[in-house]
Amino acid sequence: MQMLQDAGIPVLLKNDFIQGAIGEIPAVDNDIEVWLVDDEWRSRADALLAQWEADRDVHGYAWVCTECGEDNEAEFGVCWSCQASRP
Template identity: 35%
Template sequence: MKKVYSANNLMEAQIVLDLLEHAYIPAQLFNQHAQSGMGEIPFTHAYPEVWVMRDEDYERGKRVIETYENTPVAIGNVQCPSCGEENPANFQLCWKCGSGLEIVLHRTNMPE
């Protein structure tokens, strides 16, 4: 098991965890409750962390995270093809059902 990501907040850590699981990379979230102990422990020890379960998934997991971090911010909304829920255009996964939105984004950004 290897630490693949240290997040600024729990929401960001959950997004990364969902992206990894969507890429079939088993991962686990640690320190999800540690921020309540800030002040008693060093703040860097309280950051939420995402760890991949299998060491052989580490490099692929880093690439998934790098893609997430380098994705430009998109403005607007996109409809999930699986459940129909409206999501911000910069989401890669539907907030409601977790389905991928990449296909929808490519279709909406195609020139006519």
């Protein structure tokens, strides 16, 4: 997880070897497990990951309906619950 490493947090990527096998597929799509080297980094890493997930939501993954507040998967163009258009 380059983001964590950039923040100075030492991590191990359990599935790191997969990256060489899948070519250009972004690492975030392959459920790479991040293992913190030292548990003292946990809260910092959690905060970064929460931020990362928030950013990801903004960029077209899962979304929340503005009409009814239901969570929708990325592939839905309209809300599964109330059929409101994706914002």
